[in-house]
Amino acid sequence: MSVSDLISAFDAIPKIQAVTPDVPASVILDAPEWLTEGYLQNTLRKYYSDQRLRIDWVKVNPALGKGENYGGVLTRVKAQFTRSDGTSQLGHYIVKSTFEGDEFAQNTMEPYDIFNREMEIYEKVLPKQKALLLEIGDTEQIFAETMAVDMPNSALIFEDLNARGFVMPDRLAGLNLKLARIVLRKMAKMHATSAVLNQRENHCLETYDRGFFNRYTENYAPAFVGMFEAATRRVAQWPGFEATAEKMKSLVPMYMELGKRIFDISPGHISVLAHGDLWTNNVLVKYDKDSGEPEDVIIIDFQYVAWGSPAIDLFYFMNSSLEFELHRDQQEQLIAFYFGIFSDTLRRLQYQETIPSLHQFHQQLHQKKFYAAHVSMSVFGIHRNVETENADFNALMETNQRAINFKNACYQNPITSRVLRELLPVYEAEGLLDADQ
Known part of the structure; x- marks a missing residue:
């Protein structure tokens, strides 16, 4: 699911901030500049087909330490949001994005076209491979499910599988x-x-x-x-x-x-x-x-x-x-x-x-x-x-x-x-x- 149609509205959204004193303060650490509370809210609205969904609080932190990954920026997001029917839900997500602001890294990797190709793979290839396994009755999950593909920001948003007990x-x-x-x-x-x-x-x-x-x-x-x-x-x-x-x-x-x-x-x-x-x-x-x-x-x-x-x-x-x-x-x-x-x-x-x-x-x-x-x-x-x-x-x-x-x-x-x-x-x-x- 692409969220590129939402990008034009993101610049007007304020940065992540605290919502109420009785919930954890919203925090953002070492995340891409475009990763705002409004960005996440609009993405979740699109994913859940709920235009009245609203984020109550969100915490954003780097997913990996220095030396653990050389192929992009991984950001862990934890957000509590309220659906239009009044129910509250806690979501865990991983945002994967390119090297924002690092010209050397971007120029080095540009000929490999890694970010566009990976987004293509998640949108167009992996779902077809999953369908082929289902064709022979094989339901084993091999890949992570994709919540959103953001071409302008070269980003992917996934369910954080750590919340289901998966760890590196x-x-x-x-x-x-x-x-x-x-x-x-x-x-x-x-x-x-x-x-x-x-x-x-x-x-x-x-x-x-x-x-x-x-x-x-x-x-x-x-x-x-x-x-x-x-x-x-x-x-x-x-x-x-x-x-x-x-x-x-x-x-x-x-x-x-x-x-x-x-x-x-x-x-x-x-x-x-x-x-x-x-x-x-x-x-x-x-x-x-x-x-x-x-x-x-x-x-x-x-x-x-x-x-x-x-x-x-x-x-x-x-x-x-x-x-x-x-x-x-x-x-x-x-x-x-x-x-x-x-x-x-x-x-x-x-x-x-x-x-x-x-x-x-x-x-x-x-x-x-x-x-x-x-x-x-x-x-x-x-x-x-x-x-x-x-x-x-x-x-x-x-x-x-x-x-x-x-x-x-x-x-x-x-x-x-x-x-x-x-x-x-x-x-x-x-x-x-x-x-x-």
Whole structure:
């Protein structure tokens, strides 16, 4: 549901303020300037089809701390409002918006068109994928429901799933086997429905071709190559890794090209709409209150969707978000688990193209294996970073001394060092550190 028709009225609305002394004072902290009480009131009126709805009080706070997210601004909203029939209701919402006022971040991300594409995905694609699952009697919720899409402000408004018991898992700990399998089950259904949707609607998803690596821009090179160079500096300090560090140095000029090849379409391979950024911070988990075991997962954040190999999501997720032992030892088994659900969903939806065998699927993924090495070497350090002083988008995307200091600090983390120490010999033996691969 779009709220763009309401934007012209928002400028005349006062900023959020207290309404009555017997309710919590309305508060706004570090939120976009346009996010006013009037904006929220008009959005809720539209969503609930109730033009007499009025907000009683509202609190607005940042949803994530510094260093927790680099792809936009997330704002948590709690509002009490009264409906036209006199009933009072408490609502919990998440507002996701672009980097307001940050010209560098906006210019860097502009070629990726992430905000417009994500809004398109929530409005036009995810509802169709949900309908496909319902077609085969599968009612499992995979995505968050969207309350509003605001094109002028590049914003999305969702129900805050935290109010239903969904929370973000600990990005520093890594996901256990049970939780990883839930994510992979939903990933498999998401991928399968996208393949069927693209087939049924005349290749409608193939225009989504601007993932992290693409043939249009290299604006993220300072982050990916810069992190790889920081990893190389760290590895060069370890006795016995001198030859490995030299190989890594020789890989720098080819690094972005190798990444682009992962996202290129490979003839004969099965393709899907990959989430593109599927890691710990982009899944919300509901845990059992008594046992603490994970019960359910919702996948969020579709800014970097890309039509391409399932390897994009599989390698990104498995090499960024799992407990170390799973990261190191269980990937083949996890891929087989994913594939069983993926292929079954394709068959139930009567997918008309060739479904590979499990062995063929492994072979297809192996051709994209550099992406596993990339995530372990250049992305894992960002995701497990504990350095907060310089942890922001600019530190990732710039090449000045502050940015270099931040990237170097990412590799002082013991778990990041362990990943490099144990997996670099494996990647080297597979030829994934060779410039001529």
